[in-house]
Each structure stands twice: as structure tokens, then as C-alpha cells.
Amino acid sequence: MLAVEKIHTYYGLSHILFGVSLEVNTGQVVCLLGRNGAGKTTTMKSIMGLTPPKQGRIRFNNEDVGGREPYLLARKGMGYVPDDRRIFADLTAGENLEIAAREPKEGEGWDKERVYGLFPALRTLDSRRGGFLSGGEQKMLAIGRALMGNPHFMLLDEPTEGLAPALVRILGETIGQLKEVGLTVLLAEQNVKFTLGLSDYGYIIDDGRICYQGTVKELIENEEVRKTCGI
Numbered sequence: 001m002l003a004v005e006k007i008h009t010y011y012g013l014s015h016i017l018f019g020v021s022l023e024v025n026t027g028q029v030v031c032l033l034g035r036n037g038a039g040k041t042t043t044m045k046s047i048m049g050l051t052p053p054k055q056g057r058i059r060f061n062n063e064d065v066g067g068r069e070p071y072l073l074a075r076k077g078m079g080y081v082p083d084d085r086r087i088f089a090d091l092t093a094g095e096n097l098e099i100a101a102r103e104p105k106e107g108e109g110w111d112k113e114r115v116y117g118l119f120p121a122l123r124t125l126d127s128r129r130g131g132f133l134s135g136g137e138q139k140m141l142a143i144g145r146a147l148m149g150n151p152h153f154m155l156l157d158e159p160t161e162g163l164a165p166a167l168v169r170i171l172g173e174t175i176g177q178l179k180e181v182g183l184t185v186l187l188a189e190q191n192v193k194f195t196l197g198l199s200d201y202g203y204i205i206d207d208g209r210i211c212y213q214g215t216v217k218e219l220i221e222n223e224e225v226r227k228t229c230g231i
């Protein structure tokens with residue numbers, strides 16, 4: 001579904017990603033692990049077209065999408081949950097969901113009711129303003145909002161960051177459910193235990209380079225390698 005081929009991304013003159021390549025196949029949850037500042041968010045933003053790479057290729061459903069605007073990628077079925085959530089503080093939780101609604105291309109789509117089915121805790125917050133939600137509630141809302149666009153593929157940037165253990169568990173179950181209904185996911189995380197429990201395949205990024213890649217079994221067994229890669 002997604003193939004990132006040797007991308008180089010910069011912020012101004014700072015060279016951040018050095019030839020990052022990764023692949024995500026349909027129906028998989030693939031993780032991108034890495035310590036603080038390793039380049040996870042930059043990789044996600046490069047894929048979503050927010051920080052277009054200067055070199056390399058990004059293919060999505062066999063189409064070259066490098067340099068495309070984020071809204072075009074969203075139309076093609078790419079969903080993005082940024083690490084900083086970007087919830088509208090003055091809109092209610094319900095309104096935050098409604099403004100993101102997009103007709104599904106085919107089959108059953110996501111609506112507010114379906115999002116509340118996935119996150120029952122959000123239903124009771126329907127009329128609360130986004131700015132008054134807790135960090136965990138905002139995380140759930142940000143995922144719900146991305147689902148309202150009916151993506152086939154979702155970029156999830158550090159969903160567990162700052163969440164209490166009980167919420168981390170619920171989030172893990174939710175991602176499992178999304179996979180069951182056919183969503184393909186690229187998950188950027190620092191929380192190794194949470195992430196490996198959910199993923200089919202994983203990459204470790206360090207200093208803007210892919211340091212290791214392997215099956216979940218290989219990633220679990222190779223603790224030495226994980227340490228070398230800073231995770």
C-alpha cells in the first residue's frame with residue numbers, strides 16, 4: 001500500500017532524514033520505533049506531504065505521491081493523527097468530529113455514532129469543548145476525527161504519549177479493532193511493549209536513518225540491536 005524509497009527531508013538547511021525507506025502492506029500494522037528526536041514525526045510528515053522530501057520517492061497504492069498536498073493525500077485515503085492532536089479548542093467534541101466527515105468512496109463509512117461506539121468515553125463528552133478535554137480524551141478524539149475521513153491507511157504519531165496505563169490498554173484494543181475492520185496502519189512510537197504487541201512488522205529509526213527492520217519476533221528477540229538503535 002505504501003512504499004517510501006530513500007527519502008531525504010530537510011527543515012530549512014537542517015538535513016533530518018537520510019535515505020529512509022519503509023514499506024507497509026495492506027492490512028498490516030507496521031511500527032516505526034525510535035527515541036526522542038530520531039525522525040519519526042518527520043517521516044510521518046514527509047509521507048503526508050507536510051514536509052515534502054527533497055529526494056526519494058513515496059508511492060501510495062502504486063501511485064507516485066511525493067510532493068502532493070496533504071489534502072490530496074487525504075482524498076486518496078490517507079489519514080493522519082499528529083502527535084500534537086490539533087483539536088479545535090472552541091468546538092465541541094462532536095463538532096470536531098462532524099467537521100472532519102467525508103463521504104466514503106464505497107461501503108459503510110464512519111460517522112459520529114460509529115466513533116462513539118469505538119470510544120464510548122467520547123459519547124458523554126459530545127457537547128464539551130475541545131479545549132476542556134484531557135490529553136487522553138483529545139487523543140481519542142484526534143483518532144476519531146481521522147476516522148471520520150474514512151481512510152484506508154492511517155498514520156498514527158505517538159498515540160500513547162502521556163497517556164495513563166489504563167488508556168494505553170484501551171488504545172491498544174482500539175487499534176486492534178481498526179485492523180480487524182481492514183485499516184492499514186503506520187504507528188510511530190517510543191513505547192516498545194505497547195507497539196510490538198500490536199504490530200506485524202517494525203522499523204527502528206535513529207538519527208534520521210533506518211537502523212533496523214524486522215518481524216515483531218526478531219525485534220523482540222534482538223534486544224541488543226534495539227539498544228544500539230536507542231530504543
Ligand SMILES: Nc1ncnc2c1ncn2[C@@H]1O[C@H](COP(=O)(O)OP(=O)(O)OP(=O)(O)O)[C@@H](O)[C@H]1O
Nearest residue numbers: 011014016034035036037038039040041042043190
Ligand atoms: N520544525 C523543525 N525545524 C527544525 N528542526 C526540526 C523541526 N522539527 C523537528 N526538528 C528536528 O528534527 C529531528 C527529528 O525530529 P522528529 O520530531 O522527527 O523526531 P521524533 O522521532 O518524532 O521525536 P519525538 O519522539 O520527540 O517526537 C530532531 O533533531 C528535531 O530537533
Ligand SMILES: [Mg+2]
Nearest residue numbers: 040041083158
Ligand atoms: Mg515525534
